[in-house]
Amino acid sequence: MSRSVGSTCIVCPSGDLSFGDPVLHRLLDLCVFARKEQVSVILGVELKRWAREPRLATAVLGTLARHGRSSIANHVLASMLENKVETNVFHFNTAIAACARGGQWQSVTDLLSIMPRLLVRSDEISYSAAISACEKGGQWQRALSVLSRMQQMRVRPNEISYSAAISACEKGGEWQLALMFLNAMPEIRLSPNIISFNAGVSALGRGSQWQQAISMVSTLLSFKRLAPNAITGSAAISACEKAGQWQPALILLSAMRSAPMEPCPT
Template sequence: MQVLSIMMQHRVQANVFHYSSVISAGSQRGQWQLAFYLLSNMFVTTIVPDTVCCSAAITACEKGGQWQLAVSLLSTMPELRAIPDDIAYNAAISALEKGGQWQLALGLLSDMPHLRMTPSHFSFGAAISACEKGCRWELALSLLWGMPEMKLGPERICYNAAISACGNGGQWQLALGLLCGMLELELRPDEISYNAAISACEKGGQWQLALSLLSKMPDMRAIPGEISYSVAMSACSKGGQWQLACLLLEQLPSQNITLDEHGSTNDLVLQRLLHLGHAPSEEEVREVMSVELERWRQNPKPATVVLGGLAKKGLPSVAEQVLRFMMASRVEVNVFHCSAAISACEKTGQWQLALSLLSNMPDMGVMPHEFCCSSAISACEKGGQWQLALSLLSSMPEMRLIPDVVSYSAAISASEKGGQWQMALGLLSSMPDMKVIPNEISYNAAIGACSKGGQWQLALRLLSSMPDAGLVQDEISCNAASSACSQGGPWQLALNILSCMPEMRVIPNTISCNAAISACEKGGISWR
C-alpha cells in the first residue's frame, strides 16, 4: 500500500496489476476495508477492476467475516465485466459458511456447474461446513455422497465437516460410520476427525464409545489434544462416570495439556456438584472440590464459573457450602463469588440465606457491592419479605453503596407483592432525586402495585406517562393497567387498552384478553 501511495504521489501511473497485488496482500489478513477503498479508488482513476482484483476483495471479506459484502461484490462482477471464477465463488461460499448462511452457500455451489466452473474439494468442504452450522446433517451427507458425480475423490476436510454435522444433529451412529468409512477409503482420520466423532458420542450420551475413540487416537497417529480430552471428560461427567473423568483429568499433565480456566475442569466440577442434588453433605462437597482445590488457590477466577453455574440452577445451599469450603481451604474469596452465591438464593427466594451471606461478607474480607445487595433485595421480594427488602434498600448508603435501578426495581416489586402500593409509588417517585432513572421494570412493578391496590386511575396515569419518560409500554404494563380497570374502573377503559395495544406494537396475550372479558362481565356485557 505504501508503494502504491508513493507511485500516486509521484504521478507514476498505476495499473490493474499494481492494485491487484496490493488487494491480494491485504486479503490474507482480512483487510476488507482496504480492499473496498482500493476498488473505489480504481474507478476514480478510470482503472477497471479485473477478476483477480474482485476475487481478492471477496477473499478479504471472507477473512473479515463480511459475508454480505462478499456476496454483493460477487453479484456485481458481471457489471464490471469481470468474469467470476472458482476462486471468487469458493471465497464467497466460505464467507457464507462463516456467516451461517447455508442456503446461500448451497445456492452458489449449485450455480458453479452452470457457469462452467467445477466445484473443488474446498467448495464442497465449505458448503458441508455451512450445513453443519445450520444443523442440516441430511444435506451435509447428500453433498458428501454427491462428490463422486463431480469426479471428486474422498477428502479428509469434507469427511470431517460431515462428521461434525452428524454429531451436531444427534446422529452419533452416522458420525462413527463416516469415521470408519474414512479408514476403508484409506483416508487416515486426523485429530479433527476424532474430535468430531468423540463430540458426537458425547452429545449422544455414549461415554464408552467416546473413551474408546480417545484411546485409539495414538494408534492412528492422531495426537489427542485439549479438545479431545475436554469432550471425553464431558461425556464421562454427563454419564455419571466421575471417577473416569477425574482419571482423564489426572492424565493431562503427562500429556502436556493444560485446560483453560473456563474449560472442562470447571464443567466437570459443576456437573458433579449438580449431581449431588439440593442438599448434599459437607463430605460430598469436599470430595468434589478436592479435584480443583490447588488450581483455585493459584487462580480463584474459575470458582466464579462454578458458583455462577450453581446460581443458574438455583442451588444456593450448595453454593454456600462451596464458599465455606473455599474459606476453610484458604482459597481467596472475592465479591464475584459471593454475588454468585447470593444470586442463587435470589432465584429460589431463600431470603434468609441471602441475608446471611451478605452479612458475612465482611468476615470473609469482602466488601459488599451494589449487585450483591440488589440480589439480596430480590431474594426478599421473591420470599414475600417486603419489609426486609425496603430495610436493606435504605441501609445501602450506610454500607457506602449507592442504590441503582436494579435495587429500586426489586424493592418496588417487593412492595407490589406485599400489597403496598403507596410504598411502591413513593419509591418510584424518589428515584430521580437519587439520580436513578426508572426503567420499564420499575414502572411495571409500580403499575402492578396500583392494580393490586385497586388504584386504576394511578395505574393508567403511570402507563400513559411511560412514553414521556422514554420507556416502551409492553404487555406486562398494559396487562397490569387493564387488570386494574377490570377490577375497579370503567370496563370501557379495559377494552380501550386492549384495542390500543397493536398501536403500541404490543401483542395481546391470554392475560390481556381475560382482563377485557372480566371487565365486560362486570359491566354487564355478554362476551361472544
C-alpha cells in the same frame, strides 16, 4: 455436547473450560439436597489449588449458579471459608446469584451479612441480587431493609435494585411505598425502566387505585424513551376490572393497541 445430571440434560457450551474439570462434574452430579460434608469431600485438595488460582473457584461457582445449583454453591463457599481460602466479592456475588436464583433469600441475606466480617465489601451487584431474592420470596420488608443498608454503606443503588424494591412492595400490597420509590428514582438520578413502571402499575392495581394506574400508563405512553408492553396494559386493565371500571379499561385497551409496544421480557 451434552451430559446428564440427574434428570436434567446440561449442554456444555463450547470453550467453557470449567466443564473439563472433574471436580465440577462431581459437584453437578450431586443431589440438590447434598450435605456440606459431601461437597467438602469432593473439593478435597482442590481448595489448595483454588488458593493459588482464585479464578478457578469463580468459574466453578459461576457454572453452579447458571445451572441453579444454589445449595451446592453455598456449600462450596462455606468450605472455602472454613479452609481459609481467600474469597473476594466475585466469589460472594456468584454464590449470592446462585441462591437468589434458587429462591433462597435467607441464604442470600446470610451471605451478605458475612461479607463485612471478612472485610469483603459488598457492591451494587451483591445488594441488587439480595433485594431481588427477598422480592421473589415475598419478603418485602427485608427487601427494603437491604436497600436501606445499601444506602447506609454508601453503595449507590441502580435501576435493578430499585425495580426489585418496587416489585417487592407490589407483592406485599404496599402500593404507596411502591409509588414512593418509583417517584424517588429521578431524584437520585436513576431512570425508571419498564420493569419499574410495570411494578408500579401492578401495585396501584392491587391497591384499588385504578385512576392512578391509568394515569401512570398515560404518562408512559407519552414518553419517547420508553414504550409499554403487554404486562403494562394487563396490569392497568386488571386495576380497572377490580374496580368495576369497564369503560376506562376499554379506552385504555384501544390506546394500547395504537401505541408502539415493546416485547415482554422472556
